[in-house]
Amino acid sequence: MTGNDARYVIGIDFGTLSGRAVVVRVADGEELGSAEFAYPHAVMDEALPSGRRLPPEWALQVPSDYIDVLKNAVPDAVRAAGIDPSAVIGIGTDFTACTMVPTTTDGTPLNELPEFADRPHAYVKLWKHHAAQPQADRINALAEERGESWLPRYGGLISSEWEFAKGLQVLEEDPEIYARIDRWVEAADWIVWRLTGTYVRNACTAGYKGIYQDGVYPSREFLGALNPDFADFAETKVAHEIGLLGSSAGTLTAEAAAWTGLPAGIPVAVGNVDAHVTAPAAQGTEPGQMVAIMGTSTCHVMNSDALVEVPGMCGAVDGGIVAGLWGYEAGQSGVGDIFAWYVENQVPGRYFDEAKAAGKSVHQHLTDLTADDPVGAHGLIALDWQSGNRSVLVDHELSGLVVGATLATRAEEVYRALLEATAFGTRKIVETFNASGVPVTEFIAAGGLIKNPVLMQIYSDVLRMPITVIDSDQGPALGAAIHAAVAAGAYPDVTAAGKAMGRVRKDAYRPDETASDAYDALYAEYSALHDYFGRGANDVMKRLKRLRREVLAEGETK
C-alpha cells in the first residue's frame, strides 16, 4: 500500500434492528466516526404494517428500511468522522443471513408492488424467521434418503433459516407470490445490487445458505421430488454469478452516491455476512482460529486447510470466510436474545430500581449480583434453546429449559444459569470441531456481549481456553471496511488487510482452574440434558411447540 494516510473506506453493518456505518482509515484501521440508524419497521413478528396478524415463528422486515440506513447512517458517519467524502475510496457491507428478499428481475422487492403490500410472503424473511421448519424437515429427510453429497457439508442438516426451506415455504403457502419471484436474493447481495446496479451473489451466503457446493446447487431431480413446482427453483430464481469475498462487485451508482453523499464510481465490495466479515477485523482468519461473534445470536467462524465433515455445523464452504480456505460456520441461534428475553419477562422491578440507582444496566446488575458466587451455588442448569438450537443439533423445534429451581432461587441466579448455558452451548460446538479433526486452537470473541467481563470469564472457564477479544466496538462494520479496502486494491488480500486494520486484546481472559473443574461437572449435566431433550429420547419440546401451533391455529379459525 502507499504511504498515503488520508484514504478512507466505509463499512456498513446491517444488523437485526439497525444499520451502522463506520468510517475507517485504510492505513491502520483507525475508526474515525460512526452512526447508527434503526429500521423504522424493526422486526415484524406479530403483524404486518397493515395490522394483519402473522403466525407464530414468523419474522419479517421491510427492504426500504435498509435504504434508509444508506441515506442516514452513512452521511452521519462521514460527518462524525470529519473527513472529506472525496477521500473515501471504497464501500463494504455485511448483513444478517440468511435474510431473503423476493424480487422482480430489476431487484424490486415484491412487497413494494401495491397488490402485494398485505401479503406476508412478499416481505423479507429475516434470518430468525423459523416458520419453514416443516419444509426443512422434508429437505433433510429427502437429502438423507437420496444420499445427497452436499448434505454432510452442512453437518447433515439444512436449517429452516436458509434459502431453500424459506423458498419452499413461499411456494407452498402462497404460490402466486412464488410465481412472481424472479430472484430469490440474499439481503447481503440485494443491498450491493442497490449500491452498484449489479447483482452479484457472494460466495459466503451462496455456500452457507444457498447449498452451493462444488460449483452446483441441489439438482432439479432433488427439488422436484420435494415438490414438482420446485424443480426449477435453483436454476431460475437462485443461481447467479458468484463473487469472491473481498473482490469488487461494481461501483457506486449516481443514485446511491446521492443517498450516501459518497463519490460515484468508487468500488463496492461483494456482499458479506455479519459474522464472517468480522474474522479479519478480529485477526482471526488463520486455520484453527475460531471467531465467535457474540450478540443477539452467536456465529462461530473458523478457517481450515482441510475439508472434513463436522456434525451439526451450519456449513463448510470453499472461500466462505476468505478466498482459498475452507470456511466453517457454526452457531447458537439465541444468546443475547435469551438474556434480553429474560430481563424483559422474568426480572422483578426491584432489580431495575437497584440498577438505576447504581447507574448500570439491569444486565450488568444481575451479572454483578452473582459474580463472586462459587460455581454451582445457584443449583441450576439451563438449556440455551429458547430460540432453538442451530449447532450442533440444528433444530428450531427445541426450546428452553431451566432445572433446579427451589423457593430460594433468585432472578439473578437464573440469569447466571442462562449465561452459563450459552457457554456450555459454545463448548459443545468447540468439542465437536475438536472431535472432527479440525481442532480449535484459539478462541477469539467479538460482538456486543464481550462488554460483559464476567460473561467472558465464564466462557474462558467453561472452555478451559484463553479468550482473545476484538478491540473494536464495530467488529462487523470494521470487517466490512477491511473488505472495502481490499476491493479498492489497497491490500492484496483480506488476511493482509486484517493484519493491518484489525485489532484485538490477546488472551484478555484466562481460565481459572478451580472454576473450570466445577464447570466440568455442570457441563456433564448440561450434556446429559442436551442429549435427552435434543436427540430424541424425549421429544417433549417438539410436541409442546406443535400443540401450541395447533391450538393457536384453531383459535384463529374460530
Add this chain to the structure above:
Amino acid sequence: MTGNDARYVIGIDFGTLSGRAVVVRVADGEELGSAEFAYPHAVMDEALPSGRRLPPEWALQVPSDYIDVLKNAVPDAVRAAGIDPSAVIGIGTDFTACTMVPTTTDGTPLNELPEFADRPHAYVKLWKHHAAQPQADRINALAEERGESWLPRYGGLISSEWEFAKGLQVLEEDPEIYARIDRWVEAADWIVWRLTGTYVRNACTAGYKGIYQDGVYPSREFLGALNPDFADFAETKVAHEIGLLGSSAGTLTAEAAAWTGLPAGIPVAVGNVDAHVTAPAAQGTEPGQMVAIMGTSTCHVMNSDALVEVPGMCGAVDGGIVAGLWGYEAGQSGVGDIFAWYVENQVPGRYFDEAKAAGKSVHQHLTDLTADDPVGAHGLIALDWQSGNRSVLVDHELSGLVVGATLATRAEEVYRALLEATAFGTRKIVETFNASGVPVTEFIAAGGLIKNPVLMQIYSDVLRMPITVIDSDQGPALGAAIHAAVAAGAYPDVTAAGKAMGRVRKDAYRPDETASDAYDALYAEYSALHDYFGRGANDVMKRLKRLRREVLAEGETK
C-alpha cells in the same frame, strides 16, 4: 345436642406464618368472629434472632410466638364475635406438622434456656425444615434392608420432615442439645400442653409423623443400628399417652384462661393437624372423599375402611383423621409457596402496576391474563417440585423444572404452567390412590387457593372430576372448633359434628371435556418428566442440590 343456640367453641389454627382464632356456634357452625396474629419471628430460614446464619434447607420457629397467638388472636376473635366469653364451652386447635419442639420435662422449649439461645437445634423445627434428608435417607435404607413392617404404611419412604429424621439430625449435629431433650414434642401437642398443663400425644401426628403403628414405635434395635446413641430415642423422648382425635386432652388452666380471656376449666380437644382437622369442616370424612387442603402446600386426606399399601403416601394411620377409620394422607410440599415464589422472583414490575390499576392481586392478574387461552397455548410444562416432592416420590432433593420457554414466552404463561403443574401433581396422587384399591370417589377442596376459580377449574379439568369446595374461609379453624364441640360433648363424634357444623358448595366446578382431553396430553408429558427426573433415570436435581450445599459450605469455612 340440646336446643341451646347460645353455646360457642373456639377453633385456633396455627399456620406457617400466623395463628387464627375463630368463634363458632355449636348448633350450626356459624362463624361469628375471627382474628389473626402473625408470628413475630415468622419463619427463620436464613438466621437466628441473634444473627447467626443457618445452612440451606433449614426452617425454624420460636415457640413463644404461638403463645402470643393465644394472648392476642383469641381475645380479639371473641371481641369481634361480640359474644360473652362465658358461653364458650370448649377449645380446639390444629397445627402445621411435622413441627417439632425440643423441651424439658415440664415442656419448656430448649431455646428458652439462656445457654441455648444461640443454638439452632434448640429451636422449633418447622414442617418445611428440609435439612434432615441425609438422616431420612439412612432411615429409609435401613428400614428397607431390615424389612421393617411399618415402612409400607408410609408408602415406602419416611420423610425428612418427620419426627425421627429431625431427631436424628439433632443427635448427630448437636449431641449436647439432644442430651437435654426430655420430650420431642409435636407443636400440635405442645400448644395443648400449654393450654391444659397436660401432655397428651394426638393420634394423628403420632401415626403420620411419629411412625406409631399397631401400638408401637420403631424398635430399639432399628434405632440403635442408625446410631447407637439413638437406640432409646422413641422410648425416652417420643413415646407418650395417645389421645384420640375429638376427645378432651384436659381443661383450660388458670394461666391459659388469663392469656385467652376464656373460662378456666373448659375442655380442650386433643391436638390435631391443619389438614386433617379440616376434613369434617368440609364434610369429607366418609371413605373415598378426598379433602385437599390447598395453601402454601397441599395436604390430601382421605378415610377408608381398608388398610392397603399406597406408594408414596405420607401415611396410613388408624384413627389418623377420625377415630375408627384408616386415615390416608398424601401431600404436595409446595403449591401456593411456588406461586408466591414465582410472583416475588420472576414477575416484572409492569404486572404489579397493571394489577394495582385493576384493583386486584398480582396472582389474580396473572391468572386472568391466560384464563381464556386454550390449553397448551403457552407451550410449557413445569414440574411442581420447587419445594421438593412429598407424594408420590417422597423426595425433598428434587427441584423445579420449566421446559418449553421460547423468546415469546410471557411471565403469565409460566405462571399458568406452574398452576397446571400443581394440578398434575394432584392427579398423580389421585391416580396412585385409585390404582392401589382405595379409589377417590369425591374431590373436595379447602384452603386459601380455592379463592382462585380459574385454578379450581384447571384442577377439575385435569382431574376429570367435579370439585366440591368448602364454604368457609377458615377451614382448619372451623375444623378445630368442630373437634372442640365433640370434646365438649355437644356431638357424639366428629363426623356427626361435621354434618351439623361443616359447610360446602357441592360440585362447584365440573370438568370441561375439551380441556380435559387437552390436559391428558400435557399430563402425559408431565408424567414422563416426573419419572425421568424423579425415579432415578437422571438424578441431576439431587446432584445440583448437593453441589450447591458443598460450595456454600466451602464458602462458609473460608
